[in-house]
Amino acid sequence: MQQKTEFRIDIEGIINIIRRRGVRSVGLQLPAGLMRQGRLISKEIQNQCNIPVIIAGKGCYGSCDIDTELLGMVDLLFHFGHSGSDRENLIFVEVRSTLDVSPAIESAIEYLEGDKIAVVTTIQHIDQLDRAKTILERAKKEIMIRMGSGDGINYPGQVLGCNASAVDPRCDEVLFIGTGLFHPGGIALICKKKVVAADPYTERVEVIDPESLIRRRWAILAGAIDADVFGVILSAKSGQYNKELADKILKAAADHKIEAHLILLDEVTEDALINLGMDVYINTACPRLVDDMEQVTLLNPDEFKKLLDLRER
Numbered sequence: 001m002q003q004k005t006e007f008r009i010d011i012e013g014i015i016n017i018i019r020r021r022g023v024r025s026v027g028l029q030l031p032a033g034l035m036r037q038g039r040l041i042s043k044e045i046q047n048q049c050n051i052p053v054i055i056a057g058k059g060c061y062g063s064c065d066i067d068t069e070l071l072g073m074v075d076l077l078f079h080f081g082h083s084g085s086d087r088e089n090l091i092f093v094e095v096r097s098t099l100d101v102s103p104a105i106e107s108a109i110e111y112l113e114g115d116k117i118a119v120v121t122t123i124q125h126i127d128q129l130d131r132a133k134t135i136l137e138r139a140k141k142e143i144m145i146r147m148g149s150g151d152g153i154n155y156p157g158q159v160l161g162c163n164a165s166a167v168d169p170r171c172d173e174v175l176f177i178g179t180g181l182f183h184p185g186g187i188a189l190i191c192k193k194k195v196v197a198a199d200p201y202t203e204r205v206e207v208i209d210p211e212s213l214i215r216r217r218w219a220i221l222a223g224a225i226d227a228d229v230f231g232v233i234l235s236a237k238s239g240q241y242n243k244e245l246a247d248k249i250l251k252a253a254a255d256h257k258i259e260a261h262l263i264l265l266d267e268v269t270e271d272a273l274i275n276l277g278m279d280v281y282i283n284t285a286c287p288r289l290v291d292d293m294e295q296v297t298l299l300n301p302d303e304f305k306k307l308l309d310l311r312e313r
């Protein structure tokens with residue numbers, strides 16, 4: 001049975017996996033945008049398979065963010081909305097939006113100034129890239145949709161907030177199809193290209209200028225030059241945990257006679273960092289967290305390296 005929502009979730013496929021494997025308990029992990037589907041999926045599993053289901057109450061941000069606690073409590077965990085590599089007791093369930101992206105693409109055309117357009121999207125809209133291509137070619141644009149690389153990248157044109165390898169560097173501009181500024185902001189910073197973001201839900205279009213984002217990061221970096229006490233953030237999330245990188249940063253800090261402390265965090269929030277009371281934090285978790293901070297300075301490792309260079313001058 002396909003669920004009738006704006007999302008397409010193959011519940012029948014999930015039921016078949018549960019029956020085939022004979023599992024006795026199941027966990028469901030969903031990102032915030034799909035959280036309300038949890039109870040519907042849970043009900044269907046309970047009705048058809050008569051086994052207990054636990055829904056992870058906290059949201060998740062990517063395939064890098066597996067609820068390992070819940071994974072240890074159930075026979076099988078289904079992680080929805082992101083693509084990744086299945087493991088013995090972990091299955092990634094891709095979810096597709098049923099919304100037609102055409103009106104948003106039509107609205108975006110007037111903002112595309114270049115000829116060569118890299119078209120990218122998230123997994124939810126990946127099936128509609130061909131439709132976008134047809135519309136844009138009608139507008140005399142040359143369309144570039146290429147396969148990226150890295151964990152969680154399974155389709156040509158697919159991007160993550162931290163992975164824009166699907167963007168062909170020869171393009172003039174990027175068209176992102178999807179919601180919010182998380183992905184297009186990341187693409188603009190990584191690729192240093194203008195990004196036109198077309199939201200299929202609101203049909204609104206936003207233009208992201210990489211220069212202003214880069215200037216903002218440099219201003220934050222400049223403000224951190226004279227900082228005394230540094231915190232190095234180590235993520236407790238399994239897919240973001242990078243102790244090797246954290247150790248390298250600690251060593252670089254020690255080599256430069258900088259006071260630095262290692263901090264383990266699951267959710268890297270501004271409140272948590274304010275509470276720790278250090279001057280500047282270096283982030284080894286999701287690289288996009290730096291954009292969430294307004295009152296504290298959080299730098300990515302490459303920015304910390306630039307900071308050390310600036311301090312030596």
Ligand code: SF4
Nearest residue numbers: 061062064161162286
């Ligand atoms: S590291 Fe951040 S941007 Fe990358 S997949 Fe995870 S949550 Fe998304």
